Amino acid sequence: MLCLSALLVGCTLTPAPSETLSSLPLVVPAPADNPTRPEVVELGRALFWDPLLSGNRDVACASCHHPDFGYSDGLAVSVGVGGRGVGRARADGPGARVGRNSLSVLFTAFNGLTTEGSVLPEDAPMFWDHRTASLEAQVLGPLKNALEMRGPAFAEDEILEELVRRLSGIPEYVDMFDAAFGPRGISETTLARAIAAFERTLVPTPTSFDRYLAGDDNAMTPSQIRGMHGFVAQGCSRCHSGPMLSDFKLHRLPVAPGASQAPDLGDGAGQFRTPTLRMVTLTAPYMHNGSVKTLDESIDFYHNLEVTDPLLEGDVEPPLGGGDDLRAFFEALSDGAFDRTVPERVPSGLRPGGG
Known part of the structure; x- marks a missing residue:
């Protein structure tokens, strides 16, 4: 807009x-209880691309936040549960479309930063209507939403427990969570922290605009x-x-x-x-x-x-x-380079990005 x-x-x-x-x-902010560490970021990248996190195992975060479209999806409103493909090529499934345009994940680490100053990462406003604060809280919203990722098979108060159970049954994820979080292991909290940590790395290099303001x-x-x-x-x-x-x-x-x-x-x-x-x-x-x-x-x-x-x-x-x-x-404003990596595989063995 x-x-x-x-x-x-x-x-x-x-x-x-x-x-x-x-x-x-120059410094990307992160909350004190979720510092941006390589082990956490790589776990978050895998989870971001893994459709295991949807009720029907068919939708990943990357289905609607794809690097080819600036980590949005190129559609007027997103296609969630039951859709096929990723980005602009994503086709409708049997369910209704998600009601809103997909906001880019790029630069979300700086949400809330204005001419008046910054906000704490845990207070950063999220979504079109600011209904949630912090990337960690934002991550859980689509996972629990019936149209976006949850689907009809699980109730909203059941899906996170189900996702923890699935992840706990995959040895590669168990090892990755142990490396990232130690004895805290796999939980809805560490799941959210991992994806949020990855999203905080999606900050493009300085644009022509930034370099001009810096004196070039x-x-x-x-x-x-x-x-x-x-x-x-x-x-x-x-x-x-x-x-x-x-x-x-x-x-x-x-x-x-x-x-x-x-x-x-x-x-x-x-x-x-x-x-x-x-x-x-x-x-x-x-x-x-x-x-x-x-x-x-x-x-x-x-x-x-x-x-x-x-x-x-x-x-x-x-x-x-x-x-x-x-x-x-x-x-x-748009010529900064950013991470466009599409993983060849995810630990679940499902197709990265879903669909």
Whole structure:
């Protein structure tokens, strides 16, 4: 969801990009009880790709968070239980589709980081509606969700015990958990900690945007620089601000309903998070329901937006710079290298990624 590319300048002077945008910290935060250690990360990688963690053994975390799509899936709304394949090629199964667009896992280690400062890793907001805090808590949500991974065979209060039982029956996983966590062994807590630790490693290398802010004047092209200044002058950075280009606040926008979907009330009041724009060129379609297919459509959406959220009200200014410059700036936010590893096997012997 791209925010307000033609709004909110009002009568005030246009801020400089350095006043609203910034690069990421060099150190990736982790909670004290789950430091990022190699043994834990490699266990988490295996679990992330293993469909053993779904009720029907057919869906993995990677089914909807694939590196080819910036660790999202390229679909308007995700295909969970009963689906086949991964990413954009994933086909429907007999069940209903998951109701929302798949948020990228890239940079989630920095969720909650804004111009006002950071939050503790255990308080980092997750999901489109911020219903959960911390990556460790977020991990368990899809595992327990009937449409995403649990399926109909197990009740919500049964599935985690079942997953612990399955993992405990595979000697390779027993050894990996012992190496990662010692006597704590296999539990829903260590399962969540392992996947969260892996996800915290999914932080791309500095982008052209980051290198430019760090003082490399040649890191961004003239078009990208114009796009950045237009992005700020037109009010986009009122919501897409700070190191993550998100204020991590919930907003209500007149987003078109998705195809054949019941109304989604988000946090209960129709509000959804401002998503990061990092890696935005890789993570189409956009909005919580995937109703905006391309960056061009997103730019058009915000240029023609009638603001109803009081937090976003302001005077409308004509666009500064063209869409080409904005798209160029989005490319500068999206060119960092990241871990694209697809494992050849997982300890369960199932197909990595499911399907």
